Amino acid sequence: MNSFKVTPITPSFAAEVSGIDLSKPLASGIAAEIDAAMDAYGALVFRDQMLGDPEQRAFGEALGTIETSRATVDVEKSRLQDKTLNDISNLAADGTILAADARKRMFNLGNQLWHSDSSFKAVPAKYSMLHARVIPPSGGATEVADMRGAWDALDPEIQEKVRDLICEHSLLFSRQLLGFTEFTETERASFAPVRQRLVRYFPSTGRRSLYLSAHIGRIVGWPVPEALALIRDLMEHATERRFVYSHTWRVNDLLIWDNRTTMHRGRPYDDKRYPRDMRRVTLTDVASTLQQAA
């Protein structure tokens, strides 16, 4: 029996949650109920949540361990006081819109590629919780794709072929896809590739998911072109519209997705003209996917 209401958006993927105020401390048992809804739907929408940074952070802490290390370039220029929040905006440290040729802006464009947050970290992300503070008049939706549904719909022969593959992920691979190749030595060292399983299994639900991400640049033991051709093919399958929920933002929406079982991307908007200020709290998973059950 839920103490809040969960309304599915599609029968098996994405749901809207109502009847809960996330700016207040969660009553006991609520965090477990949210986890159960996340297991069931992979992504949850909470409307009209008046959260400042401290409230958004407290809600994250109630659900798990917040990921700390920053996954961006020019970290020192972050706009936000609280470094546990990720600045997902088109704004510079002084609050003005990033210049058309700003390095940070080029880098941020990588969020428009389908990815799973922090898949390039040895211990990747669990939930991402994105909150809308300022939105543009049009565009800038966030899309989430169901990687359990995508796995289930794969041809059994392909499932067999990919089930035990290991991929290498790096933040630099996804940026290179867009032609962004200027990294400092420090960035190259801190974003050296890490290995992750291509298929994840979850004992709690008995389901599998494709663990895809724009951060993938290699499959261990495979020639690079053959690997990237397979990854592209899987990406096309996994992001067919039947697996995608597109979230049109309203101010004070909180969207949570499970990075273990979904991919997501931001959609374009007129980012040289309108501010879009989104803030993300990210929870860390418990272990590398290499340590998870096959």
Ligand code: OGA
């Ligand atoms: C993110 C992300 C996309 C968007 O916050 O991790 O990829 O729509 N965001 O801003």
Ligand code: MN
């Ligand atoms: Mn992301």
